[in-house]
Amino acid sequence: MLTATxxxxxxxxxxLSIMAAxxxxxxxxxTMGTHSGTFQCDEALGIWMLRVLPKWTDAQLIxxxxxxxxxxxxxxIDVGGSYSPADNRFDHHQRGFFETFDGEQGVATKPEEATxxxxxxxxxxGLVYKHFGKEILATLCPGVEGARLDAVYAKLxxxxxxxxxxxxxxxxxxxxxxxxEGTGLSSRIARLNPRWNQPKVDQAGEDALFExxxxxxxxxxxxxLMGLTQSWLPARDQVEKALLARESVDACGKVLCxxxxxxxxxxxxxxxEKEHGIEGDALVKFVLYEDTHGMWRVQAVTAExxxxxxxxxxxxAWRGVRDDALSGIxxxxxxxxxxxxxFIGGNKTREGALAxxxxxxxxx
Numbered sequence: 001m002l003t004a005t006x007x008x009x010x011x012x013x014x015x016l017s018i019m020a021a022x023x024x025x026x027x028x029x030x031t032m033g034t035h036s037g038t039f040q041c042d043e044a045l046g047i048w049m050l051r052v053l054p055k056w057t058d059a060q061l062i063x064x065x066x067x068x069x070x071x072x073x074x075x076x077i078d079v080g081g082s083y084s085p086a087d088n089r090f091d092h093h094q095r096g097f098f099e100t101f102d103g104e105q106g107v108a109t110k111p112e113e114a115t116x117x118x119x120x121x122x123x124x125x126g127l128v129y130k131h132f133g134k135e136i137l138a139t140l141c142p143g144v145e146g147a148r149l150d151a152v153y154a155k156l157x158x159x160x161x162x163x164x165x166x167x168x169x170x171x172x173x174x175x176x177x178x179x180x181e182g183t184g185l186s187s188r189i190a191r192l193n194p195r196w197n198q199p200k201v202d203q204a205g206e207d208a209l210f211e212x213x214x215x216x217x218x219x220x221x222x223x224x225l226m227g228l229t230q231s232w233l234p235a236r237d238q239v240e241k242a243l244l245a246r247e248s249v250d251a252c253g254k255v256l257c258x259x260x261x262x263x264x265x266x267x268x269x270x271x272x273e274k275e276h277g278i279e280g281d282a283l284v285k286f287v288l289y290e291d292t293h294g295m296w297r298v299q300a301v302t303a304e305x306x307x308x309x310x311x312x313x314x315x316x317a318w319r320g321v322r323d324d325a326l327s328g329i330x331x332x333x334x335x336x337x338x339x340x341x342x343f344i345g346g347n348k349t350r351e352g353a354l355a356x357x358x359x360x361x362x363x364x
Contacts, residue, residue, distance in 0.1 A: 030059040033070050034124070035079035036203065038193050039210045041186040042123035042168040043078035045217035046090070049128050050075065052136045063207055078124035090127040092169070097121075101130055101157050101165075118157070123168035129161050140222075141229050147275070151236060152228050160224045185220050189213045232264065239268040243276065246284065254285045255357045257350070261289035261297070270304045285312040286357040288350065295336055296353035298360075299344045313342030314356065315363050332356055 032050060034043040050056040056075070064070060070080050075088035082089040083097055092099070098108045102116030111119040122130060129136075134153050137144065144152060166173070167186045181187075192213045194201055201209070242256040249257045258265065265287065273283060287299050300310035317329055318338040326335040326345075332355045334348035347353040 033073040033076040036063040042125040044213040046124040046128040048218035126165040235263040258289040298353040
């Protein structure tokens with residue numbers, strides 16, 4: 001089995017191959033632009049993402065703040081004072097700009113007016129991702145499409161792109177800062193700029209450093225993407241499979257059985273229930289899975305948005321009781337334990353764990 005590092009390297013190689021193959025097919029006179037001077041993560045990643053697309057792979061990059069230089073370019077990001085997708089202009093610094101990832105264009109002027117789930121103002125990265133992200137993901141991961149592509153597109157924004165947007169726009173991660181973290185991607189890219197007390201570099205030298213920053217940003221993007229497509233997305237597929245087969249586990253449809261344990265499932269379950277129109281009393285209450293030691297677990301599903309509030313917990317009389325004593329109280333053979341909080345229990349067999357879930361549902 002390929003290691004995570006090998007998977008990332010393979011994916012990066014594939015992305016570079018796509019770029020190289022496109023460049024061989026045709027030379028283009030297309031041009032792309034961003035600002036000169038100190039560079040940040042948002043335009044470094046934005047340019048990298050655009051280059052994934054065959055149309056822009058071998059476009060000439062021009063870094064300038066001169067409006068006359070920028071005006072004839074085919075696409076410009078993070079400079080120019082204009083957000084006009086029809087004209088391929090994607091700046092976010094102008095007065096009155098407030099666009100979000102899933103918000104309606106031109107409506108909000110502040111976070112509380114944003115019409116979608118996300119309230120963070122977009123940077124150049126977010127703008128490129130919003131308008132070209134699905135095409136970029138489809139290019140890098142051709143086997144991921146439809147609802148699965150939509151899921152990765154939204155998840156990658158929330159776990160990576162939104163943070164870059166927030167940092168570039170000066171949005172603190174919390175109202176009260178307890179510490180600063182200086183090893184993130186934005187900080188690493190900022191450190192690639194020439195220091196104030198180093199000899200001044202010419203435009204060619206500055207552009208070379210920008211290319212290094214863009215490559216670093218792209219490497220992080222690919223690591224995040226591979227984590228989602230190689231781990232997070234397969235977990236989603238397994239949860240959906242179990243959700244659609246739930247009535248074969250128990251006719252009530254409130255118990256899922258996973259083929260594999262240890263995978264992330266809660267976030268997937270919440271979103272998939274919505275996607276499939278499962279709500280109210282029909283929501284899933286328990287999941288079953290086998291742990292690494294061969295014990296079958298029965299775990300309560302927490303209410304969405306909470307860490308410890310269960311939709312339905314295991315019976316109060318079972319809590320904190322183990323082994324034969326628990327089997328005696330529950331009337332179910334093979335019981336191993338029930339947590340004091342009633343959110344999880346164990347049984348020696350799948351049938352026993354299912355019986356525990358069904359007994360809890362009956363007690364409700």
